[in-house]
Amino acid sequence: MRSIYLLLWKDVVVELRxxxxxxxTIFFAVVVLLIFCFAFLGGPKPTVDVAAGxxxxxxxxxxxxxxSRAFERExxxxxxxxxxxxxxxxxxxxxxxxxxxxxxxVIVEAVSLLLVSLLFGxxxxxxxxxxxLLLLGTAGFAAVAALFGASLGRARSRDVLLPxxxxxxxxxxxxxxxxxxVALLTAADPAVAAFWLKFLLVFDAVFVSLGVWVxxxxxxxxx
Amino acid sequence: xxxxxxFLVVVALAALGLLAAPQLILSAPRxxxxxxxxxIFYYHVPSAWxxxxxxxxxxxxxxxxxFKSSEAGDRLAVSAAELTVLxxxxxxxxxxxxxxxxxxxxxxxxxxxxxxxxxxxxFIAYLFAxxxxxxxxxxxxxxxxxxxxxxxxxxxxxxxxxxTIHPKTTVVSSLGRGMGIPFAFSMLTFTILYIALxxxxxALERARARVDELxxxxxxxxxxx
Numbered sequence: 001m002r003s004i005y006l007l008l009w010k011d012v013v014v015e016l017r018x019x020x021x022x023x024x025t026i027f028f029a030v031v032v033l034l035i036f037c038f039a040f041l042g043g044p045k046p047t048v049d050v051a052a053g054x055x056x057x058x059x060x061x062x063x064x065x066x067x068s069r070a071f072e073r074e075x076x077x078x079x080x081x082x083x084x085x086x087x088x089x090x091x092x093x094x095x096x097x098x099x100x101x102x103x104x105x106v107i108v109e110a111v112s113l114l115l116v117s118l119l120f121g122x123x124x125x126x127x128x129x130x131x132x133l134l135l136l137g138t139a140g141f142a143a144v145a146a147l148f149g150a151s152l153g154r155a156r157s158r159d160v161l162l163p164x165x166x167x168x169x170x171x172x173x174x175x176x177x178x179x180x181x182v183a184l185l186t187a188a189d190p191a192v193a194a195f196w197l198k199f200l201l202v203f204d205a206v207f208v209s210l211g212v213w214v215x216x217x218x219x220x221x222x223x
Numbered sequence: 224x225x226x227x228x229x230f231l232v233v234v235a236l237a238a239l240g241l242l243a244a245p246q247l248i249l250s251a252p253r254x255x256x257x258x259x260x261x262x263i264f265y266y267h268v269p270s271a272w273x274x275x276x277x278x279x280x281x282x283x284x285x286x287x288x289x290f291k292s293s294e295a296g297d298r299l300a301v302s303a304a305e306l307t308v309l310x311x312x313x314x315x316x317x318x319x320x321x322x323x324x325x326x327x328x329x330x331x332x333x334x335x336x337x338x339x340x341x342x343x344x345x346f347i348a349y350l351f352a353x354x355x356x357x358x359x360x361x362x363x364x365x366x367x368x369x370x371x372x373x374x375x376x377x378x379x380x381x382x383x384x385x386x387t388i389h390p391k392t393t394v395v396s397s398l399g400r401g402m403g404i405p406f407a408f409s410m411l412t413f414t415i416l417y418i419a420l421x422x423x424x425x426a427l428e429r430a431r432a433r434v435d436e437l438x439x440x441x442x443x444x445x446x447x448x
Contacts, residue, residue: 147370157356164348165363165367172380176381
């Protein structure tokens with residue numbers, strides 16, 4: 001537990017000093033949202049389905065950009081190797097990466113949610129449920145992305161491979177997130193959203209435990 | 224290329240099956256509403272079955288490779304992954320042809336179609352990563368296969384909340400003898416064919432590993448530089 005905290009703190013301090021990831025990822029998410037606005041706004045007002053979809057697509061796209069860059073930075077400084085050589089359990093390393101990625105994505109999501117609600121003119125009721133939906137979705141996304149981001153360490157064409165590996169697997173997260181958000185925005189149907197929340201919980205449980213289990217053999221040869 | 228002794232038997236059985244299947248399918252009763260198009264069913268369902276079976280074979284092989292460092296597991300995984308994509312292509316070509324006639328459109332976002340498509344995409348990504356991933360890609364792919372196999376039930380469940388119009392699997396038990404026997408025969412033939420192809424592909428991987436070993440031995444002996 002303590003090593004998770006220390007590893008996480010390391011990532012936070014590095015990022016606080018550089019601020020590169022946060023700015024780059026937020027700006028990327030903003031640009032993606034603007035592109036969607038140019039595509040959808042201007043004509044008749046799109047339905048809330050579109051707003052929910054745009055939010056989650058922007059999160060997914062910005063997520064991979066941020067994660068890709070985060071692991072690129074580890075690779076440039078060869079710090080991943082140092083971490084793998086250090087006497088911390090591999091599972092702690094995985095969990096800390098997962099939480100670090102989630103933190104980054106939560107910041108991006110806060111900005112994206114604000115922009116989507118402003119630009120698409122949706123009012124957010126059931127704010128707490130929406131936040132829970134976003135947090136669980138982020139954890140599921142990060143559970144998959146942290147594993148493949150770390151194990152892509154030495155692979156060629158990493159930048160192409162990361163989204164290629166992550167997106168097909170996180171499709172259930174995107175479906176659950178989008179459907180849950182739509183349920184909250186349109187009819188404000190908390191029962192449907194609660195169902196998707198439970199679904200995301202199952203997804204997170206499956207993929208975090210699978211990630212902890214697979215991380216060790218997957219990155220073992222890379223040290 | 225060394226093949227297992229039972230390989231010839233399996234190939235002979237698959238060949239016989241593939242020769243006999245068209246006759247059986249032709250003599251099967253014509254389905255009243257769909258007519259001739261229904262016959263695609265004898266090809267489509269076995270392809271889909273093998274596609275999913277192969278995906279789980281690949282995951283099993285990957286687990287053996289990841290946790291036991293078994294080279295044979297890795298060979299099994301890569302062979303099964305290629306066959307998943309191969310039979311997946313058969314499934315994705317024949318399905319829409321039937322769908323055009325039955326539903327009037329080639330594609331709908333139905334649960335089975337979506338799950339099958341995503342499984343197919345995951346294994347395309349597997350082959351892509353394997354081919355272009357460079358060092359470490361074998362482990363990466365093994366992880367992907369495990370995640371992919373675990374993902375299938377979740378994808379299925381998440382999409383099943385949407386409307387399902389694909390025929391249910393209970394259709395199979397309602398076939399009756401006339402269509403049931405050719406169908407069972409097709410399933411059996413495809414499975415035998417799958418085993419034959421899998422063994423052939425694994426033999427190729429074994430030969431490849433042996434060539435690599437010989438290269439290293441030759442280098443050690445100073446024969447190559």
